[in-house]
Amino acid sequence: MLQRTTLEQIIPGQCAVIQGISAGRELSRRMIALGLRPGSQLLVLRRAALHGPLQVRVGHTEIMIRRGEAAKIWVQPYPGGPT
Amino acid sequence: MKKIALLGMPNTGKSTFFNRLTGSIAKVGNWPGITVDLLSAKILLGGDMVEVVDLPGIYNLHGFSDDEQVVRQFLEEQPVNALVVIANPTQLDRQLALVLQLRSLGLPMILLLNMSDEARRLGVHIDVPGLARALRMPVAELSAKYGQGFPQVRHQMEQILRQQGTPRAAQTGVLQEDDALGQELNTLLRQHVTIPVQIKAGWSERIDKLLLHPWLGLPLFFLAMLLLFEAVYGVGTPLQDALGWTLDTVKTTWLAPALAGFPPLLQNFLLSGIYDGVGTVLTFLPIILVFFVGMSVVEDSGYLARAAFLMDALMSRLGLDGRAFVMQLMGFGCNVPAIMGTRIMRSRSARLLSMLIIPFSLCSARLQVFLFFTSVLFSPRTAPLVLFSLYVMSLLAALLTALVWKRRFSSYEPMLLEMPPYRLPTLRQMFSQGWQQSRHFLAGASGFIVLGVVAVWALTHFPTGVTPAGPDTLAGILASWLEPVFQPLGIDKLLSIALLFGFVAKEIVIGALAVIFGSSNEALGGIISARMDWVQAYGFMLFTLIYTPCLATVAALQRESRSWGFTSFSLLWSLGLAWITSFLFYQGARALGL
């Protein structure tokens, strides 16, 4: 079986499309409200030191998300910058 | 009376719009979750008195955190004539869903696309008439911050109020289903909204490259803090000296001669009690004002969310998250709004642990006490560094507390936070926000600072016939009871009286000292520096820093936690920690021969 890629594994500077979210109801609702929903394209801007959170851009919204929560979002990386 | 409510996602500019519409000075800041409680103001709109209500931001109508509950409860209980929904057009792709949800409440609604200045700069284009037709509600673009489009919006609001004469209750029953909205949302976005993808790195991104640098980020944060306090010191102290000098001159040239005919005890009460006590506190107003203007710039810059990003890794190891650190920074102004700011957290344990550490945040009232002692006992060059060390101690006390108690208050709180772009406040915004915060200080000065000063005067002057503030006065007797507690900390008997009053509010401490030592601003410094050395002073400041901030904070802790048990626990912990810290410092320094 193919291993799924999650947002946590995306390196800074890389773009990806969200495939799905496997989180509880409340958390998925908050993710969607912040623009993280299936089909959204995102760009990982940076990761904080010491296993800190990621900074991600979706549209004109920038979000910080912990690696634990990022692991609940599976994505499909694509090459190049945002299209 | 007619009523309208402002709703929308966090950080879309609801409070900025509220301020422009009503002329109020609600707190504004570039951080999602500045407003956590209802705020209302009455204005004349279209010939009627209208109550305008500013609400906390919400992401959807299903949230369970306490700030979201405030909104839901408002909608369930209070009928309104219309909802004013505010959205950020550059983020309409994710904010429009909330508009659709709110529409199902069945209330007359107007959609305001705020921050039109930023939208234009980013090339975002919205087909306003088309969107209005599709949504079946008026839509308007404006910039609440700079004012473009505001007169038209006001006019449209008048029209809606004319159509809807009586307030109506929201249909909150239908809130449950909203998955069906997805299709409509996509159509609306495709047909009426053009949001170009950002290709070039904007200036916000370039600043982040430096400020969020993995290794430079935190050192830069502390450097910026140090510079801020140097600036407050540099600008504020001369102003304070000038004000102190003026107050002294007024006293000796006018007030004292004018009161010469009064009985001596009354003269003493008015001059050395009220005037010196309150006057000494008032000399800090310029510094406090400079400080709050600085704070409002920081809060409006968007840096708070970056501080959360930088500190999150560390805070997560303490059972907290980056937002708790931001509350700690907000507490530098005043602990009470910071404690209320924890409403954005959903888990009760995470909230309680955050509330446990906020009282250690060095607030502006404590800042006064420290400014006074550092400027009296340290050279002008070292004083700002000593002050900075106290801020570091304040953070360390908070971190230690979290470390000790994280298991008791363990929680799972997902951490997902919007990081808004950097923004610059307008000059007007900067000063009105700074002034509004300082007014709190003045209000205190006119109320309980006067009361505190009067009480201290009475304690130090009764019974009559003995030396004022001597061992036979009420204050002297009280101090000798407290002696076993404070003597091991090297804290002078008379200073312990000031600490007793500092429990009510730290603003009273300096006023109390002026009264206890029977002297005004100018001379007080000399008296203090003759009575204590720097080790004693630092021990005293450590105690002042860590023990209970003030009664208002205790009340806020009780109100927000709804638990007397937690409140007493927080009080006892901070008292104990204060005593141990200053004991270790004082005895340690003495053992080293300092």
Ligand SMILES: Nc1nc2c(ncn2[C@@H]2O[C@H](COP(=O)(O)OP(=O)(O)OP(=O)(O)O)[C@@H](O)[C@H]2O)c(=O)[nH]1
């Ligand atoms: N450029 C620009 N910035 C704005 C405008 N309106 C508000 N802002 C800024 O947006 C930020 C958020 O404003 P607030 O009024 O505090 O937002 P809010 O919706 O009340 O936020 P919460 O109370 O946290 O829900 C502040 O930094 C404002 O200065 C605008 O029209 N243009």
Ligand SMILES: [Mg+2]
């Ligand atoms: Mg607000």
